[in-house]
Amino acid sequence: MSPSAVSLTTIFVIVAIGVAIGFLAGAHRKMDLEQWTVGGRGFGSLLMFLLMAGEVYTTFAFLGASGWAYSRGGPTLYIMAYLTLAYVVSFFILPQIWEVGRKYGMQTQSDFFSTRYGNKYLAGFVCVVGIASFIPYLQLQIAGVGIIVSIASFDGIGRTPAMATSVVLLVAFVFASGVRAVAWVSVLKDVLMVFAAVSIGIGIPYIHFGGIGPMFAALAHSRPAHLTMPGATANLGHTWYISTVLLTSLGFYMWPHAFGAAFTAKSGDTLRRNAVVMPLYTITLAFIFFVGFTAVLVVPGLTNGDLSLLTIVRKSFPPWFLGVIGGAGALTAMVPAAIFLLTAATLFAKNLFRPIFAPAMTDDQVAKLARVMVVVLGLISLLLAIYKSATLVGLLLTGYAGVTQFFPGVVLGLYWKRVTMPGVFAGMIAGVATVIFLMLSHRDPLYGWSAGFVALCLNFLITALVSWLTPAIALPE
Amino acid sequence: MGVKKPPVGALLLGLIPFVAMCLSVSLWDRIEPMIFGLPFNLFWLLAWIVLSSLCLWAAYRVEVARDKKDSGAQ
Numbered sequence: 001m002s003p004s005a006v007s008l009t010t011i012f013v014i015v016a017i018g019v020a021i022g023f024l025a026g027a028h029r030k031m032d033l034e035q036w037t038v039g040g041r042g043f044g045s046l047l048m049f050l051l052m053a054g055e056v057y058t059t060f061a062f063l064g065a066s067g068w069a070y071s072r073g074g075p076t077l078y079i080m081a082y083l084t085l086a087y088v089v090s091f092f093i094l095p096q097i098w099e100v101g102r103k104y105g106m107q108t109q110s111d112f113f114s115t116r117y118g119n120k121y122l123a124g125f126v127c128v129v130g131i132a133s134f135i136p137y138l139q140l141q142i143a144g145v146g147i148i149v150s151i152a153s154f155d156g157i158g159r160t161p162a163m164a165t166s167v168v169l170l171v172a173f174v175f176a177s178g179v180r181a182v183a184w185v186s187v188l189k190d191v192l193m194v195f196a197a198v199s200i201g202i203g204i205p206y207i208h209f210g211g212i213g214p215m216f217a218a219l220a221h222s223r224p225a226h227l228t229m230p231g232a233t234a235n236l237g238h239t240w241y242i243s244t245v246l247l248t249s250l251g252f253y254m255w256p257h258a259f260g261a262a263f264t265a266k267s268g269d270t271l272r273r274n275a276v277v278m279p280l281y282t283i284t285l286a287f288i289f290f291v292g293f294t295a296v297l298v299v300p301g302l303t304n305g306d307l308s309l310l311t312i313v314r315k316s317f318p319p320w321f322l323g324v325i326g327g328a329g330a331l332t333a334m335v336p337a338a339i340f341l342l343t344a345a346t347l348f349a350k351n352l353f354r355p356i357f358a359p360a361m362t363d364d365q366v367a368k369l370a371r372v373m374v375v376v377l378g379l380i381s382l383l384l385a386i387y388k389s390a391t392l393v394g395l396l397l398t399g400y401a402g403v404t405q406f407f408p409g410v411v412l413g414l415y416w417k418r419v420t421m422p423g424v425f426a427g428m429i430a431g432v433a434t435v436i437f438l439m440l441s442h443r444d445p446l447y448g449w450s451a452g453f454v455a456l457c458l459n460f461l462i463t464a465l466v467s468w469l470t471p472a473i474a475l476p477e
Numbered sequence: 478m479g480v481k482k483p484p485v486g487a488l489l490l491g492l493i494p495f496v497a498m499c500l501s502v503s504l505w506d507r508i509e510p511m512i513f514g515l516p517f518n519l520f521w522l523l524a525w526i527v528l529s530s531l532c533l534w535a536a537y538r539v540e541v542a543r544d545k546k547d548s549g550a551q
Contacts, residue, residue, distance in 0.1 A: 074506065080522045081498040084529050088494050091533050092487075096480040213514020220508050220516065227516045228506050238502045245499045272540070276533040279526050286523055414480055 003319035004154040010323020011152055011330055018188055018331050019173055022181030057193050057284075058137075059144030059333040063306050064392030065285060069292025071305025071391070073223075073231025075241065076289065079393075082245045084279040086252030091275035094253060095268030096414050102263075109259040109406070110351035116413040117421040118473070120355050125425070126406060127352040129432055130256040131377075133402030134344040137255075138381035139388075140395040141337035142167060143306075145330055146385065151310040152326040160386050166334065167382045174338050174374050182338045189335045192328035194284055200313055200325060201287020205294050207316050215294050226296060240445050243453035244397070250456070251404030257343040259410075306392050345373035398439065401452025405431035408456075408463045419463065420470045427463030431455040484543045487536040494529035498522060 001009070061079070068076035097112070104115045109130065114123035142163050149162035173181070205215035220227060230237040253259055265271050288309070295308040299315060302308055310329070314322050349370040354361045361369075390398075405428050412419040434455035438444050444451035483491075505521045512520040 074518070077518060077522055080526065084522075084526050085494055085498060088491050088529060088533060091536060092483050092491060099480055211514065213511075216511065216514055216516055220511070224508060227508050228518060229502070238506065241502050241506075242499055249499075272537055276530060276537055279530045279533070282526050283523065286519065289519070415482060 004152070004156050006319040007152040007154075007323035007326060008149070008157075010320050011148070011327040014192070014324070014327025015169075015330050015334070018185045018334070019169070021188060022173055022185045023176055025181045025184040057190065057332055058336040059141050059329065060392055060396050061285060061288060062193070062197075062329050062332050063144050063147060063309055064140070064396065065288045066292030066295070066309040067304070067306035067391060068393045069289045070295045070302070070308035072233050072236060072393075073226035073296075074229040075231050075233060075236040076292070076393075077229075078241050078244050078248075080282055080285055080289075081241075082248040082252070083282045083285070085245060085249035087275045087278040089249055090253050090278075091272060093411060093414065094262045094265075094271040094275065097259070097262050097410070098265055098268045098271055100414070106263055107260065108263075108347065108351055109254075109256045110347065112259075112413070113409060113424075114355075117409070117424060119421050119425070122421060122425050122428075124352050124356050125428065126409075127347045129402050129405065129428070131344045131348055131352075133399040134256075134340045135377070135381055135384065136390075136395040136398040138337055138340050138344075138377065139384045140392050141333040141340075142381055142385040143389075143395075144333040144392065147306055148310060148326045148329045148333070151307060151314060152322055154314075163382060163385050166330075167378045170334055170337055170341065171375055171378045173334070174341050175371060182335055182342070185331065186335045189328070189331040192324075193332055196325050196328040197284045197287040200309075201290040204291050204312055204316050208294055208298050212290055215290070215297075219293055219297060223296060227293075235445055235448060237448060239448035240450060243445075243448075243450040247404050247450050247453040247456060248397070248400045250407045251400045251452075254403040254406040254410065255399075256347055256403075257339050260343065304391075341374050341377055344377055345370045348373045397444075397450070397452070401435045401439065401444075401450075401455065402432065404452055404456055405435065405459055408460045412463060412467075416467075417475065418467055418472055420467045420473050422470045423463045423465075423467030426466045427459040427461075430462045431459030434458055483536075484539055487539040487543075490532045490536040490539065493532050494525060498525045498529070 065076060065079050068079075100106070100115075101112070104111075106112055106115060110123045110127050113126045114120055117123075143159075145166035146159035146163035149157055149166075150159045153162075202212070205212045209215040209218055216227075226232055229241055253262070262271060265274075291309050291312060292305075295302075295312040299308060299311050302311060310322070310326065313325050317325075349366045353369060354366055408427055408431075409419075409424040413424070432455070435452055438446055438451035438454065446454050506518045508516045508518070510517055515523070
């Protein structure tokens with residue numbers, strides 16, 4: 001067999017095992033709306049933990065983090081800081097979100113806004129922003145699969161057919177099995193992912209330099225500026241670091257799927273204890289960085305840094321091992337992508353379309369509409385992945401700039417009695433409009449500040465001001 | 478909707494990782510001294526992943542102590 005046949009076959013086998021696990025998990029269950037979207041609420045805490053932990057390791061961490069270590073250098077360190085600090089934030093808000101969720105029977109983030117602020121248009125706006133923010137995150141995963149397949153085929157298969165195939169597979173997978181399948185496949189994916197990260201994080205510096213220490217010594221000698229901020233960039237310095245870390249750590253649990261997962265925990269205390277342990281999970285990322293930094297010296301000159309991890313794996317290991325890493329990477333893209341597709345499609349059908357346009361819809365009709373939306377969102381993300389290129393990290397930051405605009409409404413809603421619906425609505429509109437304007441006019445970062453963070457500050461300010469100027473609302477009992 | 482506000486002690490403990498990993502970046506973003514073969518900034522962040530976990534554990538103890546006191550007072 002040719003090297004590309006070996007590596008592609010290995011990837012295919014790993015993905016097939018993953019899909020098979022998914023289909024088995026979904027078999028023998030009647031797929032109504034509840035079962036499909038929230039697994040019938042029968043998730044034990046272990047499965048829940050795996051699902052939540054599994055969402056952290058997307059292709060973003062795998063190809064994106066190493067890609068930025070390669071192409072940007074020092075600024076990539078923001079990823080380690082933001083994930084850790086996201087869990088710190090979660091310690092202070094998730095148990096409270098869980099508490100109000102139980103009290104008022106909430107299932108989604110949109111429920112939180114409609115209960116707290118009593119306005120279905122605000123809740124609908126939250127859905128629209130949530131769905132729009134998912135699209136770059138989905139695009140990121142699809143672009144990741146394209147990269148994996150084209151490198152594993154030794155450039156024999158183009159990225160576009162690879163991405164199209166993966167979207168078809170993804171939609172079929174989500175249709176057939178729903179969220180329970182995704183949770184089980186994420187177990188396989190996580191085991192493979194940790195194995196892949198540690199083995200290449202130690203192995204690749206060892207093969208080329210005799211160890212991690214000598215690799216950094218060589219890099220510090222030949223490219224010292226690459227290891228600190230702003231690294232290889234002109235404008236990603238310390239101001240950018242601070243504003244981006246704040247933006248993304250505050251926004252991490254504002255993603256609709258992460259926010260909604262909090263409601264399924266057994267107790268608020270479980271979430272608190274989870275937050276204590278979860279930062280340790282971030283250590284794996286260091287190994288991914290080692291690979292990206294080694295690639296700077298070993299495979300210089302790649303036009304797209306996101307290719308660096310797999311390019312250096314291909315150069316350092318036999319094809320079957322490239323297949324294992326590629327297979328782990330493919331699952332790492334497809335599992336989160338399935339969660340995002342499910343969440344976004346359900347939000348559209350159940351929390352946006354039905355309450356605002358068609359209150360008479362039955363659950364069956366909502367489920368049908370959600371399935372249609374899975375296809376629509378999959379296609380939109382595919383088209384964007386084909387026609388609009390951006391680094392994987394850049395895509396995620398776009399999504400974060402959107403979802404973090406929910407933060408004032410959530411935190412003030414929990415802790416400040418005086419915050420009002422017009423305040424939150426005005427603040428959020430101002431925040432989202434600012435993000436759109438700054439991004440479309442290529443002003444991110446703005447004078448060194450992350451655009452999403454500038455928008456978040458404005459959002460907070462306007463929320464507080466308008467809240468003071470409008471009469472207090474009666475809180476739900 | 479009123480939820481219990483976290484105790485001040487727990488909030489201060491939660492602030493420590495933000496200062497150490499985010500706001501103080503210009504103090505530790507350098508290569509030397511390299512520790513365990515890692516550039517100083519990377520080593521610093523790795524160390525603070527573990528220390529942040531410890532901070533949250535301490536914050537957890539503070540909250541548990543407060544909850545105990547509250548339920549004892551009722």
